[in-house]
Amino acid sequence: MPSLFDATDLINGLQLRNRLVRSATWEGLSDDQGHVTDELVELYRDLAAGGVGLIISSYLYVRRDGRQNLGQLGADHDDCIPGLARIVEAVHGAGGAVAAQLVHCGGQSTRQANGNQRMVAPSALESPGYPEVPEELSEEGIEELVACFATAARRAVDAGFDAIELHGAHGYLLASFLSPLRNHRSDKFGGSISHRCRFTLDVFRAIRDVVGPDFPVLIKLNGSDFLEGSTTEVDSTKLAVALGYAGIDAIEVSGGTPGSGSLGPARVGIKSAEDEAYFLAQARAIRSATPGVPMILVGGLRSLERIEPLIAYGEVDYVAMSRPLIREPGLLNRWASGDHRAPNCFSCSRCFAPARKGDGVQCMRLGEDKPS
Numbered sequence: 001m002p003s004l005f006d007a008t009d010l011i012n013g014l015q016l017r018n019r020l021v022r023s024a025t026w027e028g029l030s031d032d033q034g035h036v037t038d039e040l041v042e043l044y045r046d047l048a049a050g051g052v053g054l055i056i057s058s059y060l061y062v063r064r065d066g067r068q069n070l071g072q073l074g075a076d077h078d079d080c081i082p083g084l085a086r087i088v089e090a091v092h093g094a095g096g097a098v099a100a101q102l103v104h105c106g107g108q109s110t111r112q113a114n115g116n117q118r119m120v121a122p123s124a125l126e127s128p129g130y131p132e133v134p135e136e137l138s139e140e141g142i143e144e145l146v147a148c149f150a151t152a153a154r155r156a157v158d159a160g161f162d163a164i165e166l167h168g169a170h171g172y173l174l175a176s177f178l179s180p181l182r183n184h185r186s187d188k189f190g191g192s193i194s195h196r197c198r199f200t201l202d203v204f205r206a207i208r209d210v211v212g213p214d215f216p217v218l219i220k221l222n223g224s225d226f227l228e229g230s231t232t233e234v235d236s237t238k239l240a241v242a243l244g245y246a247g248i249d250a251i252e253v254s255g256g257t258p259g260s261g262s263l264g265p266a267r268v269g270i271k272s273a274e275d276e277a278y279f280l281a282q283a284r285a286i287r288s289a290t291p292g293v294p295m296i297l298v299g300g301l302r303s304l305e306r307i308e309p310l311i312a313y314g315e316v317d318y319v320a321m322s323r324p325l326i327r328e329p330g331l332l333n334r335w336a337s338g339d340h341r342a343p344n345c346f347s348c349s350r351c352f353a354p355a356r357k358g359d360g361v362q363c364m365r366l367g368e369d370k371p372s
Contacts, residue, residue: 002019002312002314003019003311003312004018004020004304004311004319004335005018005335006018006019008053008317010054010163010216010249010294010317010318011163011216011218011250011294012214012216012249013214014097014162014163016053016097017095017096018053018332018336019311019317019319020052020054020318020320020332021053021054021056021296021298021321022052022056022322023220023252023254023298023321023322024056024058024059024101024167025058025326025361026058026059026069026071026072026352026355026361027058027071027360027361028069028070028072028352028354028356028358028361029043029071029355029360029361030072032070033074033079034060034061034072034073034074034075034080035073035074035080035083036080036086036087037083040073041086041090044090044091044098045090045093045094047325048092048093048095048096049094049329049330050328050329050330050332050333051330051331051332052096052325052332053096053097053318054096054097054098054162054163055091055097055098056098056099056101056320057073057087057098057100057101057161058072058073058101059073059102059103059172060073060074060075060080060103060152060156061074061075061103062102062149062151062152063145063148064114065104065109065117065120066103066104066105066120066173067105067109067113068108068109068110068114068172069113070112071355071358075102075155075156076148076152078155080155081158084100084155084156084159084161085158085160087159088159088160088161088162089160092160097162098161098162099161099164099165100163100165101164101165102149102153102156102164102167103166103172104148104149104174106121106122106127106134106172107119107120107125107126107127107130107132107133107134107176107182108127108129108130108171108258109130110130110132111132118134118135119134120137120141120173121134121182122136122176122182122183122185122199123136123183123184124136125182125184127176127258128171128227129258129259130258136185139187139188142202145203146199146203149203149206149207150203150206150207153210153211154210154211157210157215162216163216164207164211164215164216164218165217165218165219165220165252166203166207166217166218166219167220168219168220168221169221169222169265170257171257174199174200174203175222175257177189177190177196177199178197178200178222178231178235179196179225179227179230180230180235181225181227181228181229181231182230193234193238193239196235197242200219200239200243201239204217204219204243204246204248208246208247213247216249216250217247217248217249218248218249218250218252219243219248219251219252220251220298221236221239221240221251221253221254221286222236222257222282223253223279223281223282223285223286224255224256224282225255225256225257226257226263227259233281233285233286236282236286237285237286237290240289241290243290244290244293249294250293250294250295250296250317250318251286251290251293251294251295251296252296252297252298252320253279253283253295253297254298254299255282255299266322266347266349267300267347268346268349269346269347269348270300270345271346273303273305273306276299276300276301276306277297277299277300277301277306278300279297279298280299280310280315283295283297287315287316294317294318295316295317295318296317296318296319296320297316297319297320298319298320298321301319301324302321302323302324302342302343303342304335304340323345323347323351324342324343326363327343327345327365328343328344328345331343345363348364348365350364350365351363351364
């Protein structure tokens with residue numbers, strides 16, 4: 001039966017040493033221009049040396065007005081390429097693989113983070129938790145952003161990344177086009193579900209044209225926004241099917257937005273196996289509609305007790321985690337050695353507080369014994 005520890009050929013010849021994925025995590029460690037720092041290189045090297053099969057980078061903004069946070073990495077200029085290549089070299093040197101996640105954060109930003117520029121979105125509607133109403137994109141503006149994604153993908157290839165992941169989750173720009181709550185357009189990018197899928201499909205096809213048919217391109221999708229009137233499993237499944245026909249190589253299933261309250265992307269208080277895999281129902285819906293597309297599941301996973309049955313019985317192909325690897329980047333190696341205890345991480349999310357202060361993401365409980 002399949003196991004977490006299997007070496008696999010994920011997609012298009014991308015060899016992975018196991019089925020563990022580090023889900024994209026904002027580290028808060030870039031410089032003011034979105035460039036890679038020495039601290040970031042060491043963080044990625046530690047993850048790869050710790051045994052992670054595929055590391056998905058933190059979200060790389062494709063244009064400055066789509067930057068959400070200070071300390072966020074960029075892929076918006078060619079001068080980002082040398083630093084990104086340092087991350088790739090560090091990961092490859094430790095035996096791992098790494099994907100570049102590309103994003104435009106849409107209305108979920110602030111002028112402090114994005115260089116005092118007006119936010120843009122499918123419609124001029126306020127994003128929960130963000131004070132400024134964004135500007136509605138024109139069709140010309142949409143075409144310009146499609147081109148920005150494609151150019152950022154070319155930079156990722158030039159830097160040596162093994163794959164690209166589009167961030168189509170958590171209320172960011174691609175996800176907001178899909179959402180009937182956030183997208184009130186009446187043109188070809190709004191209204192019906194096929195129109196609301198168009199922007200994501202245009203971005204994917206533009207990237208495919210740049211990287212070619214054999215380069216792995218993944219997407220992170222919300223199974224549900226868990227917001228009344230917003231994206232549901234019905235919407236996300238229809239987009240997933242369209243992407244499958246278009247040639248997407250894998251789907252990472254997530255959920256929630258900053259406005260979803262306790263049903264957001266990074267839930268707290270994961271203290272037992274029953275608390276884990278909180279997006280599994282949505283993943284099952286997408287899996288049933290796209291059986292030929294490899295699936296990655298994120299959402300509170302941290303124990304072999306929960307992970308191994310998901311893989312063994314074919315519910316998912318890969319599992320992704322973030323916060324447990326902030327606490328213990330060598331988790332996979334420990335499990336492979338025979339020590340199968342779960343990491344001593346119950347998702348308090350205090351690890352992101354230092355990043356907001358400019359000190360980078362880090363576990364605030366490292367004085368305690370690591371394994372539980």
